[in-house]
Amino acid sequence: MxxxxxxxxxxxxxxxxxxxxxxxxxxxxxxxxxxxxxxxxxxxxxxxxxxxxxxxxxxxxxxxxxxxxxxxxxxxxSNELSEEDVHNLLIREPNRIYQNYIAENFHDIYFTDEENYQIDTVIQNIGFLPIERRASAYYLLFQSCLIKRPYNLFHRKNLNLRTNFNGGGFGNKVTWERPFKELFLKFNSELNKYVFDNGQxxxxxxxxxxxxxxxxxxxxxxxxxxxxxxxVPYHSKYHFLEGLANYNLIPENIDHTKLHREINLNKSNEFENxxxxxxxxxxxxxxxxxxxxxxxxxxxxxxxxxxxxxxxxxxxxxxxxxxxxxxxxxxxxxxxxxxxxxxxxx
CATH class of the missing domain: 3.40.50.150 (Vaccinia Virus protein VP39)
Incomplete structure (x- = not known):
């Protein structure tokens, strides 16, 4: 073991x-x-x-x-995602048509405009990976999105906490500003270390x-x-990541009445009342x-x-x-x- x-x-x-x-x-x-x-x-x-x-x-x-x-x-x-795969996730292929659901709907809410564009790119490129590599690629994206958020949560529109941060006990400005590519490589290295076969x-x-x-x-x-x-229900805390996992359903499920534009996918009343x-x-x-x-x-x-x-x-x-x-x-x-x-x- x-x-x-x-x-x-x-x-x-x-x-x-x-x-x-x-x-x-x-x-x-x-x-x-x-x-x-x-x-x-x-x-x-x-x-x-x-x-x-x-x-x-x-x-x-x-x-x-x-x-x-x-x-x-x-x-x-095992983790089948290579460093080359990681680099390619952030590149828009010229022969593919890309949507921009995050960039178009989440300006100034969770991430910068450049980061929103990168998220749109990555989530769609994952779909072109061989199926055995996709979960690892999603893992890199989800963990990177979490680590770049104050408190690692998505229930508030508070990008300003990050961009105007002057110190305090709730976050790490250096980590928030690390580029996605750097974070992807970090988390892919971690997956290589953590994923194993226990024979079951x-x-x-x-x-x-x-x-x-x-x-x-x-x-x-x-x-x-x-x-x-x-x-605060767990759905509200992590709705953005659930949206990314259901990328093509994002536009029709955004609640525009909420400042943080909650994505109403997979809400449930089980254990939430x-x-x-x-x-x-x-x-x-x-x-x-x-x-x-x-x-x-x-x-x-x-x-x-x-x-x-x-x-x-x-x-x-x-x-x-x-x-x-x-x-x-x-x-x-x-x-x-x-x-x-x-x-x-x-």
Missing amino acids: PKINLPVTRYYGSKRKLVDLIWSELENINVEFNSVLDVFGGSGIFSYYSKLRGKSVIYNDIFLFNQIIGEALIQNN NNISLNHSALQCNLQADLVYIDPPYFRSVNH KNTFLNDLEELIEMHQNSIIAISYRSNGVPTIAEIESLLNQYKNNVRAINLKKYSYALNSKGSENYEFLILGF
Whole structure:
């Protein structure tokens, strides 16, 4: 097995700094499992760690852009994208007709005009790559778009935060201004280091949580968190990347009433409504009641840890709610103390 060396993730709520603790608790229950289903795959960190541990992994996410990232990191056993491919992604071929959906619709919102033009170019050139190289190319684009954004998010029109940046604790001006070509080469080098074959058949799927009915020995559930105020759905945070993954559908799905021009693709009410969250979670638990169930949640979430624990008790003989550690995310570092919990049912 390769040395445990995890990709750096730029997602709100990523478990990169907690996955060692999560895995230790899974080992402590002394219940064997050979396959893992990561229902809310997100950054892919739990799936990737499971792959490192030699498990057969099913990565799933409702967003197509995440499914593609899962394909690049989890499903693929090698990175077939060459440096020459990377260089060619940013060049417009004279015999091709290019659209300019990003340049035409997102001026002064997320990226500079030149960068918008480059994004249009790259996303269309990816479609001409051999199919086995496309997920890697998308990975480079998605990670580069994230790293060039203040807070790595897309729910606000705030290019000015980057262009007028005079210092502060929320970003890195040098990184934001690095050209796409440089970032692509960096992330392609990282893929060469991170992607490997663990001898298992690992797959990446694109379903909503309640439509993902594949089974595994262990089901990992890391759903959206609701705070008492100012909840921003994950779709709003990452809609731009979902638009890029569905490039030809962008023009007809832009919400021009919003300053940040949210792209209304693959929105879902599943696990995005406080009033129905527990019902959704019960349906998911019932679907996987024959598996070991591991749920990540936070002490300040709505519903509460106690409510989730009580629900899991209805389906499992052994339930443990384990306080992992005090932990804060970039946009959620102030205020009351928050703790990460792992709720296990087996």
